[in-house]
Amino acid sequence: MSKKATTKKTATRKPARSKKAKTDSWKRADGRAFDELRTIKIESGVLPNADGSAYIEMGRNKILCGVFGPREMHPKHQARPNEAVLRCRYHMAPFSVDPRRSPAPSRRDQEISMVMRSALEPAVFLERYPRASIDVYVEVIEADGGTRCASINAAAVALVDAGIPMKDLVAACAVGKVEDKLIVDLGDYEDKKGQSDMPIAYMPKLGKVTLLQMDGIMSTEEAEKALDLAIEGCKKVYEIQREALKKKYGIDQPQDKPQKELQPEEPKEESEEEPRKEEGSQ
Amino acid sequence: MSANFQDRNLVLPGDVLYEGRIRTGENTYRNQDQVYATRLGLVNYSPDNVSVVALSTGYTPLVGDVIIGEVIDMELGEWRIDIGAQSEAVMGIPDAVDRPFRTDYVMTRVLDIGDTLIAKIVDLDRRRTPILSILGPGLGKIHDGFIVRFTPSKIPRLIGKKGSMINMIIKETGCRIVIGQNGRILVSGPNREREEMVVKVMNKIELEAHTSGLTNRAQEFLRQLKERSR
Numbered sequence: 001m002s003k004k005a006t007t008k009k010t011a012t013r014k015p016a017r018s019k020k021a022k023t024d025s026w027k028r029a030d031g032r033a034f035d036e037l038r039t040i041k042i043e044s045g046v047l048p049n050a051d052g053s054a055y056i057e058m059g060r061n062k063i064l065c066g067v068f069g070p071r072e073m074h075p076k077h078q079a080r081p082n083e084a085v086l087r088c089r090y091h092m093a094p095f096s097v098d099p100r101r102s103p104a105p106s107r108r109d110q111e112i113s114m115v116m117r118s119a120l121e122p123a124v125f126l127e128r129y130p131r132a133s134i135d136v137y138v139e140v141i142e143a144d145g146g147t148r149c150a151s152i153n154a155a156a157v158a159l160v161d162a163g164i165p166m167k168d169l170v171a172a173c174a175v176g177k178v179e180d181k182l183i184v185d186l187g188d189y190e191d192k193k194g195q196s197d198m199p200i201a202y203m204p205k206l207g208k209v210t211l212l213q214m215d216g217i218m219s220t221e222e223a224e225k226a227l228d229l230a231i232e233g234c235k236k237v238y239e240i241q242r243e244a245l246k247k248k249y250g251i252d253q254p255q256d257k258p259q260k261e262l263q264p265e266e267p268k269e270e271s272e273e274e275p276r277k278e279e280g281s282q
Numbered sequence: 283m284s285a286n287f288q289d290r291n292l293v294l295p296g297d298v299l300y301e302g303r304i305r306t307g308e309n310t311y312r313n314q315d316q317v318y319a320t321r322l323g324l325v326n327y328s329p330d331n332v333s334v335v336a337l338s339t340g341y342t343p344l345v346g347d348v349i350i351g352e353v354i355d356m357e358l359g360e361w362r363i364d365i366g367a368q369s370e371a372v373m374g375i376p377d378a379v380d381r382p383f384r385t386d387y388v389m390t391r392v393l394d395i396g397d398t399l400i401a402k403i404v405d406l407d408r409r410r411t412p413i414l415s416i417l418g419p420g421l422g423k424i425h426d427g428f429i430v431r432f433t434p435s436k437i438p439r440l441i442g443k444k445g446s447m448i449n450m451i452i453k454e455t456g457c458r459i460v461i462g463q464n465g466r467i468l469v470s471g472p473n474r475e476r477e478e479m480v481v482k483v484m485n486k487i488e489l490e491a492h493t494s495g496l497t498n499r500a501q502e503f504l505r506q507l508k509e510r511s512r
Contacts, residue, residue, distance in 0.1 A: 051340065070340060070368040084368075123295075125311075125320060131409070132368040160295055163339035163435075165309065165320035168296030205296035205318070245322055246292055249337055249492060 026181060029189050035229060037173070037185045037236055042154065042244035044161045050137075052162025054244070056154040059187055060144035065154040067162040070132035084129035088116040090151055092140040112148045119152050119172065119201040119211035125165040134164060145188030146174050152201050152211070157241050161248075169241055170210060172201040173233030175226040177218055182226050184233045198226050202234035289327050292492075293319045293334060300332045307333025323435075324492055337492060341367045341434040341464040343412040347403045348421075350429065350462030351414070353393050361393055363401070366464045369411050373401065377415035398424040400460055400468065420460070427458075427470030428477050430484050434465040436491040440484065447487070447497050454504045455479050479507045 028034070038059030047053035050066035057063075073079035090112040094103045116138070124134065136158065138151045149172035156170040176186040177196040191197055196216030202209050209231075218226060286298050293299065299310060300317040309321040310332055319325065323336040343349075343365065351371060355362035361378070363371045376383060378392050393399060400421050401414040416422045432440060440461065441448050452459055457471030457480050467484065471477045483504050490496055 052338070072368070072370055129368050160322050161338060163321055163336060163433075166295035167311070167318065167320070169294065203296070205298070242294055245294055249292055249322075 026179075028178075028183060030187060032183075034181060035184045035232065037233055038187065040153075040237065040240045042157055042240055044157050044244050044248050050158075050162075052158045052160070052164070054154040054157035054161060056150050056157075058146065058150040058153070059185075060142060061140070061147055061150045062142040063147065063150050063154050064139045064141060065151065065158040066137045066139075067134065067155070067158040067164070068137075069134035069162070070129040070164070071135075073131060073133040079131045079133065082130055083126040084124075084132040084134055086117055086121050086124060086126060086134050086136065088113045088120070088136045088138065088155070090116055090138045090140070090148070092143060092147070096140045096143045112151070115148060115211060115213065116152055116155060120155055120159065120170055122208065122210045123156070123166050123168050123170050123203055124159065125167065128165060134159075134162075143188070145186055145191040146199070148172070149174050149185075149199050149201070153237055153241060157244055160245055168203040168205045169238060170201050170203055171234040171237040171241060172199060172211065173230050173237055174199040175230040175233070177216065177222065177226075182222060182229055184229050196222075198223070198230065200227065200230040200234065202231055204235050204238040285327050285332075287325050290324045292322070293325045294322050295320050299325055299334070300327075305331035307331040309334035309336050336435045338433055339435040341365070343367050343371070343403055343406060343410075344463070345403055345406060347463035348400065348461075349403060349414075349464040350398065350400055350424070350460070350466040350468055351464070353395050353397045353399065356389055356395060359389075361389070363399070363414060365412065365414075366466065367412065369409075371401075371403070371412040371414050373414040373416070377404065377413070377417060380417055393423060398429065400424060400462070424468060427468045428481055430467040430469060430481050432465045432467055432484060432488055433491070434463065436488060437461060437463060437465065439491040439496070440467075440487055442497055447500065450497060450501055451480060451483060451504065454501065454508070475511055479504060479511075482507060 041057040043055045045053060046055045047066050050068060052067040054065045070084050073085060078085060090109050092101060094100050136155050138155060140147050152170055152172035159166060174186050175182055175184050175198050176190060176194045178190050178194040186194060186197060196218045198214040200209060201211035284301055287293060297319045298316050299319055302315060304317060306312050306317055309319060309323060310317050311320055317332050319334050321334055321336040322338060323334040326333045326335055349365050351363040351365040353361050354364045360372050360374045363373060365371045375387060399416060401416050402418060402421055403412045404415045405413040407413060448459060455471060455476045457469050457476050460468040469477050469480045483500050486503055487496060487500055
């Protein structure tokens with residue numbers, strides 16, 4: 001994905017985008033600006049029984065994600081001798097949509113599971129855990145459009161919370177076309193009445209796109225513009241993900257405290273002195 | 283040639299820790315001339331390398347570790363033991379019984395499925411499957427007590443410098459504590475109240491592992507608990 005080339009092209013095409021003034025004044029169904037995300041709330045480490053977990057609220061979406069592993073692969077014949085297998089399970093609760101949906105995994109669930117896996121795989125050091133599996137379970141409690149993006153966002157946070165080594169976080173965001181205008185982070189209503197929808201997952205620090213799907217019709221220029229908008233959106237999501245992960249530890253972390261005071265209690269140093277110890281006394 | 287963070291700052295995967303030539307330590311990786319973090323943790327700069335002290339990790343088995351596991355399966359001549367690592371551990375009869383090997387040995391008399399045990403990792407085989415042994419002082423089947431789960435990377439913090447933290451807890455509560463390096467800790471004491479005290483203080487240590495002056499705060503916390511129970 002040559003992002004640089006894309007930005008250059010859009011820059012030269014500026015005059016064609018003179019409609020922008022119109023786009024700015026135009027309001028969306030829920031009153032957001034064209035490049036405004038829904039309110040996002042992420043919490044990490046919500047499930048004590050999972051190795052890592054996250055809960056995300058993205059607009060009216062409510063999604064819970066749990067990560068297990070790296071652990072022994074079952075069934076064993078699916079294990080790969082050279083790397084771990086990342087397994088994702090996306091599932092929508094029967095009450096997540098109106099009317100009620102069947103809890104059985106649908107074709108759509110399977111697709112999103114696969115899409116999530118391929119969006120997250122490039123960020124995980126799978127080769128460090130041969131024969132193991134890393135399982136990501138995503139449960140959509142309430143759906144309001146853009147659940148695959150929200151699921152990826154939650155899964156990335158849960159993976160970090162599980163302590164799985166990663167190259168970067170993965171942030172996801174969709175761009176769509178409604179009434180011939182490009183808008184970021186579509187809600188359910190916009191998704192349904194819109195002409196086009198393009199979800200994107202992006203690794204912000206590495207600058208790499210890991211997922212790009214598109215539904216509907218867009219011209220080449222529009223698609224390129226949409227990609228830029230989506231990447232901007234992903235960067236905003238990324239900041240929220242960072243905050244969520246830091247919040248769990250950041251509360252009593254005195255960042256501005258002088259370093260010397262922190263040094264004596266450092267866990268790292270202690271590990272050398274007392275590498276392993278078994279203690280019994282009564 | 284520059285550090286991007288201050289020592290002991292909280293970093294996330296993908297953060298560029300250092301630009302320039304330097305050795306990469308734990309939980310970091312290099313891409314050309316940049317060193318990135320791979321886990322959430324506290325960055326540690328030393329003159330010749332950059333590393334991250336992870337705040338949440340799984341357990342990586344190492345030879346010599348004392349661990350606490352649970353028997354999940356039995357096969358002919360070996361037990362399979364869950365130790366919370368990426369692969370199950372195995373223990374053969376010669377590693378469990380200090381007697382000449384006999385083919386008609388009844389394995390369940392030593393350990394049955396569901397039993398919890400303290401064992402030592404004596405070897406990793408060529409698939410990196412840990413091989414355990416319960417021959418040795420302090421090792422073997424566990425009969426009573428609480429098992430507390432702890433983040434393996436934070437165990438040095440629980441022990442403290444020269445055992446300061448763990449000795450303090452033992453002194454204050456009079457419980458027997460066995461630390462498994464895989465993040466499972468056995469607590470058995472004179473009564474249930476005391477054991478629960480240890481569980482509570484361990485949860486506190488786990489949450490505040492990255493802060494300073496923790497031993498004193500933990501001691502205060504324990505004394506408060508004792509005061510309340512009186």
